[in-house]
Amino acid sequence: MNANANEPAKATTDRVRILETQVLSDDWYLLKKTTFDFLRRDNVWQRLSRETYDRGNGATVLLHDRRRDTVVLTRQFRFPAFVNGHDGMLIEAPGGLLDNASPEERIRTEVEEETGYHVQHVKKVFEAFMSPGSVTEKLFFFVADYESASKVGPGGGVESEGEDIEVIELPLDDALAMIREGNIVDGKTIMLLQYAALRRLAKSADCEA
Ligand SMILES: Nc1nc2c(ncn2[C@@H]2O[C@H](COP(=O)(O)OP(=O)(O)O[C@H]3O[C@H](CO)[C@@H](O)[C@H](O)[C@@H]3O)[C@@H](O)[C@H]2O)c(=O)[nH]1
Numbered sequence: 001m002n003a004n005a006n007e008p009a010k011a012t013t014d015r016v017r018i019l020e021t022q023v024l025s026d027d028w029y030l031l032k033k034t035t036f037d038f039l040r041r042d043n044v045w046q047r048l049s050r051e052t053y054d055r056g057n058g059a060t061v062l063l064h065d066r067r068r069d070t071v072v073l074t075r076q077f078r079f080p081a082f083v084n085g086h087d088g089m090l091i092e093a094p095g096g097l098l099d100n101a102s103p104e105e106r107i108r109t110e111v112e113e114e115t116g117y118h119v120q121h122v123k124k125v126f127e128a129f130m131s132p133g134s135v136t137e138k139l140f141f142f143v144a145d146y147e148s149a150s151k152v153g154p155g156g157g158v159e160s161e162g163e164d165i166e167v168i169e170l171p172l173d174d175a176l177a178m179i180r181e182g183n184i185v186d187g188k189t190i191m192l193l194q195y196a197a198l199r200r201l202a203k204s205a206d207c208e209a
């Protein structure tokens, strides 16, 4: 809503004036602190300072076998979750950073590296900022069909990069129960599993109609 209903709404770029950007850390990824003026809705410019953690964008995929109603997930150690009180092992949908590739291209390579499943077609279902107050990353979400015959390798990730990824195949219903029980606590994974549950719900409503 506009502060003054008679004035046309301003583009966001006209409401932000960047004054100074400071690199706080440029090691594995990039942490910056930016000072900028922001035009509030009441037409007052306010000086703000925000840190942004830039790791590029990422992609993730839910592998679903429609015939058996199973999904493929990964289990690996996540240090940031460990330091925040979780025991560190996280069950997640496979995925990773784009490294400048297209999301579709990257996710097919990543899923094979992490799970050993080769998927031909991936369908994009949505995009989301996962921590928009601090992390610049936008995540591209995909779903793909798989079957037992799609398994072409062991998966597990790249050992030299410190990846040690366990591949788990389980019924979709069991995965949904694990969210309720607090055993799946990763945001992207919860979003994809709930997407699959909603799609199943919509399909069964179609059948009843
Ligand atoms: N040396 C070093 N290695 C790191 C560091 N941070 C990550 N790595 C390594 O960089 C690689 C990144 O692997 P990817 O599969 O591309 O990414 P990810 O760790 O699964 O997670 C990213 O993508 C997800 C999207 O599915 C995101 O959800 C997640 O937050 C993250 O951005 C892994 O080998 C990881 O060990 C670091 O600070 N130092």
Ligand SMILES: [Mg+2]
Pocket (backbone or CB within 6 Å): 094, 095, 096, 097, 114
């Ligand atoms: Mg990964």
